[in-house]
Amino acid sequence: EDHKRTVLVTGGAGFIGGNFVLETVGRFRVVNLDALTYAGNPETLASVSDDPDYAFVEGRIGDRELVGGLLAEHRPAAVVNFAAESHVDRSIDGPAVFVQTNVVETQGLLDAVLDHWRTLEGAERDAFRFLHVSTDEVYGTLGATGYFTEESPYRPNSPYSASKAASDHLVRAYHHTYGLPVLTTNCSNNYGSYHFPEKLIPLMILTALRGGPLPVYGDGRQVRDWLYVVDHCRAIERVLEGGVPGEVYNVGGHNERTNLEVVETVCALLDELVPDSPHAPHASLITFVEDRPGHDRRYAIDAGKIERELGWTPEETFESGMEKTVRWYLENREWCEGVLSRGYRQERLGLGGGR
Numbered sequence: 314e315d316h317k318r319t320v321l322v323t324g325g326a327g328f329i330g331g332n333f334v335l336e337t338v339g340r341f342r343v344v345n346l347d348a349l350t351y352a353g354n355p356e357t358l359a360s361v362s363d364d365p366d367y368a369f370v371e372g373r374i375g376d377r378e379l380v381g382g383l384l385a386e387h388r389p390a391a392v393v394n395f396a397a398e399s400h401v402d403r404s405i406d407g408p409a410v411f412v413q414t415n416v417v418e419t420q421g422l423l424d425a426v427l428d429h430w431r432t433l434e435g436a437e438r439d440a441f442r443f444l445h446v447s448t449d450e451v452y453g454t455l456g457a458t459g460y461f462t463e464e465s466p467y468r469p470n471s472p473y474s475a476s477k478a479a480s481d482h483l484v485r486a487y488h489h490t491y492g493l494p495v496l497t498t499n500c501s502n503n504y505g506s507y508h509f510p511e512k513l514i515p516l517m518i519l520t521a522l523r524g525g526p527l528p529v530y531g532d533g534r535q536v537r538d539w540l541y542v543v544d545h546c547r548a549i550e551r552v553l554e555g556g557v558p559g560e561v562y563n564v565g566g567h568n569e570r571t572n573l574e575v576v577e578t579v580c581a582l583l584d585e586l587v588p589d590s591p592h593a594p595h596a597s598l599i600t601f602v603e604d605r606p607g608h609d610r611r612y613a614i615d616a617g618k619i620e621r622e623l624g625w626t627p628e629e630t631f632e633s634g635m636e637k638t639v640r641w642y643l644e645n646r647e648w649c650e651g652v653l654s655r656g657y658r659q660e661r662l663g664l665g666g667g668r
């Protein structure tokens with residue numbers, strides 16, 4: 314019991330952080346620091362809320378005093394930073410909060426972590442890690458061929474990806490300047506359970522169930538590389554265990570699909586899993602809407618480094634992961650309704666898209 318390690322997770326009430334907490338509580342003691350913005354859902358964590366290996370703290374990563382106090386109290390073996398503003402469309406409407414959280418507050422978090430790390434000694438200091446969770450969108454867009462590697466130049470195109478790029482650079486700088494043992498992961502599009510209903514896949518599932526139009530941006534031929542969220546969580550754990558401080562690891566699923574193919578897959582699964590639906594065939598609900606400004610054409614990750622060096626490969630195929638996901642949304646309508654009723658900007662439903 315006493316040798317169980319503690320991990321301070323930030324942003325653990327969000328989509329990926331929530332899945333990470335649910336996957337790891339029990340094996341780790343998890344302290345979850347989350348500001349509960351519109352994207353944070355305590356409902357996601359209901360099943361662990363009474364677990365002695367789980368503690369929730371409401372607060373911001375930029376709160377130096379709070380973070381410093383948590384680090385001193387819990388002495389985590391690692392900090393895993395999921396906290397961010399994460400929705401591309403929202404960053405187009407209002408970039409300022411993205412710079413505040415993803416840049417300014419991430420730097421505040423790094424300062425608090427650095428101060429703490431400097432107080433550690435011996436094995437505790439050697440073992441400590443700060444893992445920063447980031448996105449492949451920092452690399453910009455690809456043509457029809459080629460893949461992003463860890464060597465690809467940063468060419469962020471949206472305010473969201475620009476703010477994530479800035480945070481990645483700060484994390485890198487805290488390693489090179491101060492020696493902080495950081496790890497960075499850049500992952501492709503995630504999908505799976507507990508995904509906020511404004512994102513592409515849950516939006517399409519929930520809208521199709523209501524018989525509403527399924528909005529697809531532009532011609533729907535934008536290509537994304539999709540990874541089942543639990544596979545991403547396993548990759549993060551693998552990097553925590555075996556990653557070399559200062560190194561970057563790209564994480565991806567080798568599942569390139571156009572946005573239209575993704576929506577068609579959702580529709581086909583709903584046809585199969587909800588045979589009595591009055592809206593079948595669900596693909597007839599697809600409508601094309603004006604493209605998002607600056608929409609990146611193609612992202613695709615070369616995950617060769619994490620595969621070779623750390624032995625990680627995804628366990629789900631796109632088909633198996635999507636079936637799990639659609640089933641989960643069908644069985645968890647109360648979670649969706651709870652999320653939608655809490656401060657969610659309803660006017661966004663029907664605009665849709667985005668990750």
Ligand code: NAD
Pocket residue numbers: 323324325326327328329330331346347348349350351352353354372373374375394395396397398399400414418446447448449477499500501502503504509668
């Ligand atoms: P999310 O929006 O679902 O969750 C973000 C969480 O962070 C929320 O719980 C929110 O309340 C919290 N938060 C926001 N600002 C905070 C602050 N200042 N202090 C403390 N908590 C704060 O995001 P997600 O999709 O789970 O993404 C998590 C991380 O993974 C992000 O850094 C994102 O850039 C990255 N990422 C996401 C994807 C994807 O497909 N979703 C892919 C690659 C990387």
